[in-house]
Amino acid sequence: MSTAKQPIIQVKDLHIAFxxxxxRFEAVRGVTFDIYKxxxxxxxxxxxxxxxxxxxxxxxxxxxxxxxxxxDGQRISGKIDPELDRRVTREIQMIFQxxxxxxxxRAKVDxxxxxGLYSTEKGLSREERTRRVHGALMDVGLLxxxxxxxxxxxxGGQRQRIGIAxxxxxxxxxxxxxxxxxxxxVSIRAQVLNLMSTLQKERGLTYMFISHDLSVMRFICxxxxxIHRGVLVELGNTxxxxxxxxxxxxxxxxxxxxxxxxxxxxxxxxxxYDESVHDYSVDKPVWQEIExxxxxxxxxxxxxxxxxxxxxxxxxxxx
Amino acid sequence: MSETTKTPEPVLQVKDLNxxxxxxxxxxxxxxxxxxxxxxxxxxxxxxxxxxxxxxxxxxFMGLLDQNGWxxxxxxxxxxxxxxxxxxxxxxxxxxxxxxxxxxxxxxTSLNPLKTIGKQIGEALMLHQGLKxxxxxxxxxxxxxxxxxxxxxRRMKQYPHQxxxxxxxxxxxxxxxxxxxxxLICDEPTTALxxxxxxxxxxxxxxxxxxxxxxxxxxxxxxxxxxxxADRIAVMYAGDIxxxxxxxxxxxxxxxxxxxxxxxSLPQLGRKGEAxxxxxxxxxxxxNEVVGDAFAPRNPHALNIDFRERPPYFDVxxxxxxxxxxxxxxxPKVEPPEILKRIREQGGSLYEHC
Numbered sequence: 210m211s212t213a214k215q216p217i218i219q220v221k222d223l224h225i226a227f228x229x230x231x232x233r234f235e236a237v238r239g240v241t242f243d244i245y246k247x248x249x250x251x252x253x254x255x256x257x258x259x260x261x262x263x264x265x266x267x268x269x270x271x272x273x274x275x276x277x278x279x280x281d282g283q284r285i286s287g288k289i290d291p292e293l294d295r296r297v298t299r300e301i302q303m304i305f306q307x308x309x310x311x312x313x314x315r316a317k318v319d320x321x322x323x324x325g326l327y328s329t330e331k332g333l334s335r336e337e338r339t340r341r342v343h344g345a346l347m348d349v350g351l352l353x354x355x356x357x358x359x360x361x362x363x364x365g366g367q368r369q370r371i372g373i374a375x376x377x378x379x380x381x382x383x384x385x386x387x388x389x390x391x392x393x394x395v396s397i398r399a400q401v402l403n404l405m406s407t408l409q410k411e412r413g414l415t416y417m418f419i420s421h422d423l424s425v426m427r428f429i430c431x432x433x434x435x436i437h438r439g440v441l442v443e444l445g446n447t448x449x450x451x452x453x454x455x456x457x458x459x460x461x462x463x464x465x466x467x468x469x470x471x472x473x474x475x476x477x478x479x480x481x482y483d484e485s486v487h488d489y490s491v492d493k494p495v496w497q498e499i500e501x502x503x504x505x506x507x508x509x510x511x512x513x514x515x516x517x518x519x520x521x522x523x524x525x526x527x528x
Numbered sequence: 529m530s531e532t533t534k535t536p537e538p539v540l541q542v543k544d545l546n547x548x549x550x551x552x553x554x555x556x557x558x559x560x561x562x563x564x565x566x567x568x569x570x571x572x573x574x575x576x577x578x579x580x581x582x583x584x585x586x587x588x589f590m591g592l593l594d595q596n597g598w599x600x601x602x603x604x605x606x607x608x609x610x611x612x613x614x615x616x617x618x619x620x621x622x623x624x625x626x627x628x629x630x631x632x633x634x635x636x637t638s639l640n641p642l643k644t645i646g647k648q649i650g651e652a653l654m655l656h657q658g659l660k661x662x663x664x665x666x667x668x669x670x671x672x673x674x675x676x677x678x679x680x681x682r683r684m685k686q687y688p689h690q691x692x693x694x695x696x697x698x699x700x701x702x703x704x705x706x707x708x709x710x711x712l713i714c715d716e717p718t719t720a721l722x723x724x725x726x727x728x729x730x731x732x733x734x735x736x737x738x739x740x741x742x743x744x745x746x747x748x749x750x751x752x753x754x755x756x757x758a759d760r761i762a763v764m765y766a767g768d769i770x771x772x773x774x775x776x777x778x779x780x781x782x783x784x785x786x787x788x789x790x791x792x793s794l795p796q797l798g799r800k801g802e803a804x805x806x807x808x809x810x811x812x813x814x815x816n817e818v819v820g821d822a823f824a825p826r827n828p829h830a831l832n833i834d835f836r837e838r839p840p841y842f843d844v845x846x847x848x849x850x851x852x853x854x855x856x857x858x859x860p861k862v863e864p865p866e867i868l869k870r871i872r873e874q875g876g877s878l879y880e881h882c
C-alpha cells in the first residue's frame with residue numbers, strides 16, 4: 210500500500226444515543242476510524258453492536274450525539290449547508306440487506322432506480338434520466354427492458370442487483386453496504402460480491418461493508434474493524450487480523466465461523482467471549498496502535514501481553 | 529453415524545416421491561421422484577439453493593404442504609404407516625409435534641408475541657402429553673434448562689420480546705423437544721442468527737440429539753454450517769437428490785458437478801484477490817418438464833447424454849450415491865475443481881494459530 214493514503218471519510222469519536230434522559234441508551238460510544246479512497250473497509254460485529262447505527266449516522270439518517278463525521282475534508286454531521294448536503298446525498302450511497310424488503314413493491318424498476326435522481330437532479334430531462342437508468346441496469350448485468358417490470362418479477366440475486374443499480378445511478382464515490390449478501394443463497398452471494406468488486410475496480414469506488422460474517426469479509430476487505438457493544442475493540446489489515454487476532458472478542462468471532470471441514474469442525478469448541486476476562490478496574494483500556502496499522506483496545510498489562518505474542522509470531526518482512 | 533458399524537435402521541422411508549403445486553393454472557413439479565431413508569439417531573442435512581425443494585420435501589412429512597400442493601405419487605413410510613394416505617387433520621395430529629417436530633428459521637415469527645413462553649411450551653405439553661398444572665410447570669422448567677435458559681422459573685413467565693434472537697430460537701427448540709418427538713426437523717435454524725450465536729445453537733442441537741436420542745433433519749443452503757453437525761448430507765437440486773453420502777464423503781470426495789459448484793462457492797475457500805466462484809445461470813423452471821440432468825445447462829462438464837436422459841444413481845460406496853453420468857464407466861474422466869483441495873488444506877479455522 211502506498212504511503213499517501215487519502216481518507217475519504219473520517220469518523221471521529223462518534224457517539225450515537227437513542228431515547229431521552231432516563232431511558233437514554235448509547236448505542237455507539239466513541240468510535241474513531243478513517244476510510245481511505247479506493248479501499249474496502251469492513252465493520253464487523255454482532256446484532257446490537259451498533260454497526261448499522263454507525264453506517265446510518267455516516268449517511269446522515271441518524272443524528273449523532275457526539276463526535277463528528279468528515280467527508281472529503283468537510284464536516285457532514287450535524288447542520289450543514291444545502292449545497293454540501295446535496296453533494297453528500299449524491300456521493301454517498303447505501304446498499305441494503307434484504308432485497309425483498311428494500312425495494313418498493315408498487316413501483317417499477319425504472320422508478321426505483323431513478324428515485325435518487327428525482328430529488329438531487331431536478332433539471333434532468335426524461336431522456337437523460339432513462340439513459341442513466343438503462344446504463345446503471347446494464348452495469349449490474351441486467352437488461353434495460355427490465356426497467357418496466359416490478360420487483361416481484363425478479364429473483365433475490367437480481368433484486369440485489371437492482372439495489373446496487375439504484376446506488377450506481379447517482380455516480381457515487383463511497384458506498385455503504387449493510388449486510389448486502391446475508392439474505393442471499395450461497396451460490397448467488399458470489400455473483401453479487403464479484404459484481405461489486407468489478408465495479409470498484411472500474412470506478413474507483415470506496416466501500417464500507419457492514420457484516421457479521423467474517424468468512425466473507427476476509428476476502429473482500431482491505432481493512433477490518435471489529436465492534437463490540439458500541440466500542441471498537443480491534444482494527445487492522447485483513448491479513449494482520451486473520452494472522453493474529455489479539456482481542457479475545459475478535460478471536461471468539463473468528464472461531465465461530467463454521468469451516469467446511471468435518472474432521473476439524475466436529476471436534477471444535479467455539480470460544481465464547483466473556484467480558485470479565487478484562488480487569489479494567491484500575492488499569493483503564495486505551496485505543497492504541499500496537500503494530501503499524503493494527504489497533505486494539507487494551508490496558509497496559511494486556512498491551513504487554515499482546516506485544517509478546519506479536520513478537521513470538523513475527524514473520525519476516527515480505528519482499 | 530460414522531463411528532457405529534451396526535446396520536442403520538430406517539425410521540422414515542421416502543419412496544419415489546413426487547410433489548406438485550398448481551399455480552395460476554399451471555403445474556409446478558416441485559419434488560421429482562425423491563427416494564431416501566432417514567436412519568434412527570442420525571443427523572441428516574439436506575442442502576440446496578432456494579427453490580430446490582428442500583423445505584417442501586420435509587413439509588410432506590408433517591402434512592404442512594400449502595393448499596395448492598399435493599403428493600402426486602410415491603410413499604412416505606413412518607412407523608408402518610404411509611403418511612401420504614393421511615387426509616384428515618386428525619390423522620396428522622398424531623404425528624405433527626408428537627412424533628415429528630419442526631424448528632423454523634425465524635424465531636421472531638414462530639412464537640406468539642402475546643403469550644408467555646411458559647404458556648407456549650405448556651400448550652404443547654397439554655396437547656400431546658396431557659400434562660397440566662404443577663406437573664407441566666416442572667417439565668417446562670426442565671426443558672428450559674435443557675436448552676440452556678437459566679432461571680427457568682422466572683423466564684417462563686416472560687414474553688418472547690424479552691428474549692434475544694438466539695434465546696428465542698432456544699425456546700422454539702424447547703417446544704419441539706418438550707413432547708419428546710422422535711424426529712426433529714430444523715429448517716435453516718441458524719440463518720437469522722449471528723455467527724457466535726449460530727455456533728452455540730448448533731452445539732445445543734447436537735447435545736440434545738444425544739440426550740433425547742433424536743433423529744435430526746437439517747435444511748440449509750450453506751454447506752459450511754453442516755460440516756459441524758451432519759452425519760450424512762443429501763444435496764438437492766431442482767426437486768431431486770443429486771448426491772447423498774456421509775459428511776466426510778460429501779466434503780472430501782464429492783462427485784456431482786453441482787456439489788462441486790456448491791462447495792467451490794463457499795467464501796471460506798476463497799482467497800483475496802481472486803474472484804469468488806459463482807455458479808452460472810439459474811436453476812431450471814420447474815413449470816416445464818426437465819429433460820436429462822437438471823444441472824446440465826449450468827454444468828461446464830456436461831456430457832451430451834446429460835441433455836437427453838436423466839442419470840440413474842451410481843453407487844460410489846455403500847453409503848454414497850450420486851445421480852450423474854460422470855460416474856458411468858463409459859464417461860470421460862473429469863477431475864473435480866482444483867479449489868476443492870483447499871477443503872483439506874485449510875485446517876479447522878480461518879486463522880492460523882501461532
